[in-house]
Amino acid sequence: MSDTLHSAFVEQAVKSPDAPAVYSDAGVLTYDELNERSRALAERLVAEGAGPGVPVGICVERTPDLLVSILAVLRTGSCYLPLDPNYPAERLAFMVRDSGTRLVLTTPASLAACPAGPAVVVLGEAVRTGAGERPVPVVPGDTAYIIYTSGSTGRPKGVAIHHGGCVAMLADMDRVFAGCDLSGVSAASSVCFDMSVMEIFAALCRGGAVVLVESAVHLPDSRYADKVTHLNVVPSVMNSLLDAGALPPRVRTVVFGGEPLRRKLVDRAYRETGADRVYNAYGPTEGTVFCSVKLVSKDGSGEPTLGAPSPGVRAYVLDENVRPQPAGVLGELYIGGPGLAHGYVNRPRTTAERFVPDPFRDGELMYRTGDVVAFTEDGELRFGGRADHQVKLRGFRIELEEVEARLTGCPEVRESAAVVRDNKLIGYVVPEGDARDGVWSNAALQSAITSRLAAELPEHMVPATIVFLAALPLAPGGKLDRAALPEPPAPASDGPMTAPGTPTEIALAEIWGQLLDLEPTGIDVHAAFYDLGGDSLLLVRLARLMTRRFDRRVRVPDLFSFRDISSLAGWLDDDSGAAPEAVTSARLRAGARRAALRGRAAPTGR
Known part of the structure; x- marks a missing residue:
């Protein structure tokens, strides 16, 4: 299996060059077209200074150019910094300044939203395609992307995620979604939200297609809504889609994440859609998208759990003295494993406070999630709230x-x-x-x-x-x-x-x-x-x-x-x-x- 996100995609493009890779209102791209466009753009980015250890901002609207840009940045060895053009200018400027980003990739439509300061590469301008893509050495420990989350100090903080954690997450998705139809995976999450990583790469690294839409609430308006077979959605949005009778007709797999999931909504999803699999996914950005994914049975009862920790994920439920809690007793959840982030960009003190030594594994770190949970008798995690004042709204x-x-x-x-x-x-x-x-x-x-x-x-x-x-x-x-x-x-x-x-x-x-x-x-x-x-x-x-x-x-x-x-x-x-x-x-x-x-x-x- 490939050890980077982009190499896994390239391997798939070689296997199925003519298969559709991206559906969007702006058009359809095959794997070969997506591969060639991202390769050519990567060449230009390298000429502009992109390379290992260099963050590159992506300020692009939700068209196929967004996926071309992400893949191109990764192919240069750089990490991508998502800059949603709809975010306030002050927020985007802070993210660029705080991360040290000196190069931003954009389109004519989003150029006005780009923060001042960094050099700008505009898609659509002439792109020279040289003799071929120069190999850029990328190792699993290199940063793949930086996502900014809300900060308790009043300033957002950037989480640096490496390729190795992403590849481990995708391997777990292979296990969880074995047999699921990935021919149309909805990609409705903002690229500033880490669920977007799973939406994009779970499809592109396994031969499926991404159905790119503005947001989940716009899914009914998409010209390719009927292509969606695999829907990733937060519970509050799902309720709205069901209320409007607007769920795509071919959906067979529903993955909930970002908010607590209630049994009432699970029952409704099974009853009112053609879905035969409903999952409850959990994980902080610092743990690379998901730490656990639970298949919620159709004929079950009681509120859904978060499921058992994914293979490779170390999960501890600890009290205030960092002592393990027995099954059924609430404590704070700490996680470790290959998906653990490098830490926070330019926040050594905050990193040291949240990424602490693992007392049960010499030389390893674990992350304090702030989530209050309890282990069930059969080793699954049951959510019990927050230990601080962090909240989730629409998955954010x-x-x-x-x-x-x-x-x-x-x-x-x-x-x-x-x-x-x-x-x-x-x-x-x-x-x-x-x-x-x-x-x-x-x-x-x-x-x-x-x-x-x-x-x-x-x-x-x-x-x-x-x-x-x-x-x-x-x-x-x-x-x-x-x-x-x-x-x-x-x-x-x-x-x-x-x-x-x-x-x-x-x-x-x-x-x-x-x-x-x-x-x-x-x-x-x-x-x-x-x-x-x-x-x-x-x-x-x-x-x-x-x-x-x-x-x-x-x-x-x-x-x-x-x-x-x-x-x-x-x-x-x-x-x-x-x-x-x-x-x-x-x-x-x-x-x-x-x-x-x-x-x-x-x-x-x-």
């Missing part, structure tokens, strides 16, 4: 401390807290300065905060709702009492309902009504999408539908700037070409002046 790992650091960094905020409730991220703030003195209205303050965060954080880390408090609840010891944070108040109405009136408002109401199952004429143009029952998954679909309807690119961050139909319609009808942030800032300043003249009370009660 979020450190609440990072969200709180960004909230408190807003000039209008004195203190803040964040929690996840009903699959929504809720922010709690104690206003500061002018906000407490009544210059801002609640609506203007919420818009100011969410617009600022949308410019700094990925959309899954922007609170859906901001709750204003006079003070944060504290436990007797003086620490924040998260359990005492109140439920978000029901949306208040400042007056009679305002029905959609302009053509743009009417068109938006039709889209909202379709997504929220509401009568369009009954939607108040001043009601926020989240207040009407929307969530982050529906927000992604809303951006897609608006882009199609208005022939204008609408991003999820734009929907944080304009949260109701009235403001959205004003932005869409604005012919000035102003950026959402500029339009929002001008309207907020005007709103603040009006509020001050009216003498509105400070938003300290909610």
Whole structure:
């Protein structure tokens, strides 16, 4: 078996050159086409300075060019740094700066999203194909990719994963998915999420095809949805797909990951789809995608476990004194083995805190996951929660401390807290300065905060709702009492309902009504999408539908700037070409002046 990700793909391309490798709305690539395009691009990247130990950023939209780019970077011996073009510019700039990336690969469509500083190679420009690809020595210990995760210090941290860990993961996938149909593996995860590695390479290294889509919620819109036989999905997204009756018809294998899985959803997946295998997969980024994968039986009962640790994975359930816990007793999960990451990029102290010596294996390290689990009597792991304030939302790992650091960094905020409730991220703030003195209205303050965060954080880390408090609840010891944070108040109405009136408002109401199952004429143009029952998954679909309807690119961050139909319609009808942030800032300043003249009370009660 090959000892690197790209060599495993190349071997497969030689075996089946004419087989389809990638399906996407932008077209289909065979193995030979994908192999040749990535080989030619690798030559150019080497000429531009790529090579062993050199991180190369990939800022490419979700087209076949994305897979060409990943394979090309790996073939040079470099490691790839995924840079989602939809991420805020500040976030992308930090990742490039922190990782020391000096070369970024992009396309004309994503060029504007590239951070300033590094040299840029644009796909589509002339690529010289020389006499042949020069062999680049790559060993299993070389870094294959760097993925940035949310950080408890308020800064994201890059996890460096090596080829050897990836190859070990793929070998385990061979064992788990033996007999499964890999002819159409869905690739709907952002490349900034490590499940994307399994989605792409479990297919390409074994002769299957990747069905590339924007996200899982866009799967029903894909022209190749009927090619999907193997679906990787987080539970919350699966519920949405089932609710919409939008699961591809040929799906036979469903792999859940990224969130706790409940038996109720397993039963529903078996009952409402053609799937004959449903798996529960678990693993932190630091352990290379998955540490355990459990086939959940169709006729079982009780909540699914995480399964037994994968072969080669060392799993320990330890107490606070690093002593093993007996079966049935909760403790923190520590993992070790060939998939363990090198550590965090430029974070020696954090690396030393999380990657600690394994007391049971001389000279080996183990990773403190922060997950609370217990071994069952038959050696499987049962999830029991978190030992810290890390949460999962749509499969993305979020450190609440990072969200709180960004909230408190807003000039209008004195203190803040964040929690996840009903699959929504809720922010709690104690206003500061002018906000407490009544210059801002609640609506203007919420818009100011969410617009600022949308410019700094990925959309899954922007609170859906901001709750204003006079003070944060504290436990007797003086620490924040998260359990005492109140439920978000029901949306208040400042007056009679305002029905959609302009053509743009009417068109938006039709889209909202379709997504929220509401009568369009009954939607108040001043009601926020989240207040009407929307969530982050529906927000992604809303951006897609608006882009199609208005022939204008609408991003999820734009929907944080304009949260109701009235403001959205004003932005869409604005012919000035102003950026959402500029339009929002001008309207907020005007709103603040009006509020001050009216003498509105400070938003300290909610």
